[in-house]
Amino acid sequence: MEIENGAADAHANGPHASADAHGNGPHDPPTYAVWRSTAADPAFSEWLRSASEPDWTAVVTHPFAAAIISGEADMRRYLVQDFQFVDAFTALLGAAVAAADRFESRVPFGRFLGQIVTDTERSYFHRALAELGAGADDVISPELEPVTVRFRALMDEARVSQEYPVILAVLCLAEWIYLGWASRAAEPLPERFLYREWIDLHSGPEFEAWVGFLRGELDRIGPSLGEDGQARVLGFFREAARLERGFFDMAEG
Numbered sequence: 463m464e465i466e467n468g469a470a471d472a473h474a475n476g477p478h479a480s481a482d483a484h485g486n487g488p489h490d491p492p493t494y495a496v497w498r499s500t501a502a503d504p505a506f507s508e509w510l511r512s513a514s515e516p517d518w519t520a521v522v523t524h525p526f527a528a529a530i531i532s533g534e535a536d537m538r539r540y541l542v543q544d545f546q547f548v549d550a551f552t553a554l555l556g557a558a559v560a561a562a563d564r565f566e567s568r569v570p571f572g573r574f575l576g577q578i579v580t581d582t583e584r585s586y587f588h589r590a591l592a593e594l595g596a597g598a599d600d601v602i603s604p605e606l607e608p609v610t611v612r613f614r615a616l617m618d619e620a621r622v623s624q625e626y627p628v629i630l631a632v633l634c635l636a637e638w639i640y641l642g643w644a645s646r647a648a649e650p651l652p653e654r655f656l657y658r659e660w661i662d663l664h665s666g667p668e669f670e671a672w673v674g675f676l677r678g679e680l681d682r683i684g685p686s687l688g689e690d691g692q693a694r695v696l697g698f699f700r701e702a703a704r705l706e707r708g709f710f711d712m713a714e715g
């Protein structure tokens with residue numbers, strides 16, 4: 463697939479927001495106000511998700527995700543690049559702690575940052591990359607694939623903006639879409655830890671609750687943003703969905 467420029471060509475309204483910023487172009491999804499008037503589930507996060515098709519479904523049903531689930535994926539290039547993704551993602555979680563609008567919302571970000579990303583997930587990466595024979599250069603400063611550069615740029619753009627809704631949009635897309643493919647895995651999972659732990663990290667009740675929190679925050683904040691603010695959030699969400707698709711395409715080779 464073709465990956466469009468992310469942060470580099472983002473205009474004031476965010477990446478790939480519609481030309482008039484109101485979702486009225488020929489290929490633009492409906493605005494939130496229009497969409498919610500007929501939606502069975504009018505949640506703001508569901509508007510974002512449905513407007514991210516066909517990329518959403520392409521990621522959740524991607525052949526590379528299926529290969530992880532069946533224990534047949536070649537994980538080396540993927541995990542080397544993803545470790546660099548996770549670096550920028552961790553910084554974005556820190557930005558969420560800082561930008562959240564209330565104490566009770568900062569707490570889950572801080573907890574996830576300390577208990578999962580910098581602990582369980584970090585340990586997984588260290589063991590997996592060693593198992594895959596990745597050397598120090600590949601772990602610390604590998605040559606970045608173009609999609610990794612673009613994804614890091616998008617996360618950095620969201621982080622630097624210090625705008626909570628925009629930060630949330632990128633975090634929520636990345637986690638929710640991973641829950642989407644990983645939840646398709648059924649027992650018995652592959653025995654090899656490389657696959658089993660990666661699936662476990664992105665599925666199950668704890669990860670579902672984390673994604674539920676991220677969606678809940680968007681549902682709480684999104685409806686009162688105004689049309690331009692909503693279009694800006696959608697721009698980041700959709701661009702992240704495009705990049706997730708490109709990331710699995712890259713991993714597949």
Ligand SMILES: Cc1ncc(CN)c(N)n1
Nearest residue numbers: 544547636637640706709
């Ligand atoms: C590219 C990508 N997207 C999402 C995730 C889930 N944190 C991830 N590890 N990598």
